[in-house]
Amino acid sequence: MDFSALTDALASESYDQIANICDTLMLQAASEGIAFRDDWPYAIHLLGHIYVNDINGARFLFKMIPSAVRERQPEVLAAWKIGQRLWTKDYCGVHEAIREFNWSPEAQSVVAAFSDRRMDQKLIHAEHLCIQDTALFLGMNEDDAANYAVRQGWTMDPASQMLTVKKQAVATEQKLDPSKLQRLTEYVFHLEH
Numbered sequence: 715m716d717f718s719a720l721t722d723a724l725a726s727e728s729y730d731q732i733a734n735i736c737d738t739l740m741l742q743a744a745s746e747g748i749a750f751r752d753d754w755p756y757a758i759h760l761l762g763h764i765y766v767n768d769i770n771g772a773r774f775l776f777k778m779i780p781s782a783v784r785e786r787q788p789e790v791l792a793a794w795k796i797g798q799r800l801w802t803k804d805y806c807g808v809h810e811a812i813r814e815f816n817w818s819p820e821a822q823s824v825v826a827a828f829s830d831r832r833m834d835q836k837l838i839h840a841e842h843l844c845i846q847d848t849a850l851f852l853g854m855n856e857d858d859a860a861n862y863a864v865r866q867g868w869t870m871d872p873a874s875q876m877l878t879v880k881k882q883a884v885a886t887e888q889k890l891d892p893s894k895l896q897r898l899t900e901y902v903f904h905l906e907h
Contacts (some may be wrong), residue, residue, distance in 0.1 A: 715741060715750055719789070724820055729827050732762025733771060734894065741901045751780055757789040761824040764797050765831070772797040789821055795824075809853020845875045 722738070723731045723849060734761040743750040756779050763772035770843070776794045784790050792815035799807035815827055849859035860877075867880040 715739065715748060715753075718722045722757065724758070724823065727823070727827065729762065729765045729824050732758060732897065733766055733768060734762075736762055736895070737771075737897060737901075741897050741904075744775065744901060744904050751783065754783075755820075756783060756787060757818075757821050758824065759791040760790065760797065763823060763826060764793065764800065765828045766801075769797055769800050773801065789815070792817070793821070796828075805851055806853050815822070836866070841879055843877045843879065845870070845877065848877055848899060 717739070722731065723729070723735055730770070736755070740750070740759075742748075756775070762774055763769070763775060776790075776797065776809050778818050779790060784836060793810065795811040795813070795815075796808055799805070799811050811827055812829055845856050845860055848863060851855045852859050852862065852864065859869075863877045863879075869878045869880075870876070
């Protein structure tokens with residue numbers, strides 16, 4: 715199986731394309747009858763769905779991963795643990811799940827980018843936050859949260875321990891691509907017949 719598109723996406727840090735590339739490759743392999751289950755990059759595939767906040771896609775992918783593969787690849791379980799925490803909106807748990815696993819170099823780059831992106835997306839709507847709440851949300855101690863905030867250009871009032879968030883431009887994107895839905899339909903049809 716040719717994973718060059720996936721390798722290129724990882725090398726160019728185009729993490730938002732990983733899930734799409736993996737979904738396409740999986741459909742292609744299934745339609746051609748290629749056995750792929752044992753050597754599929756499931757952890758990267760899961761992280762690709764998580765990166766674009768497609769938790770449902772990650773959940774369905776995890777359900778179809780053979781249990782033998784889950785047992786042999788602890789990184790798959792670690793990636794899914796992040797997905798579970800997001801599903802239940804346990805944001806502090808997301809950071810715990812990220813920190814408590816020793817990720818492979820490929821997965822580490824995706825996880826780090828996801829963590830940074832998620833922080834930016836979730837905190838962008840706030841105007842003022844106390845250091846304690848920020849630390850809890852970011853899964854950091856208060857000193858690290860304060861340092862992170864200052865690096866992001868936020869201002870901190872030492873007397874009140876309040877942060878003023880620097881607003882950034884918000885980019886919106888469509889989550890459901892019709893071609894993605896078509897590919898999923900074809901894949902399900904292939905599995906059923």
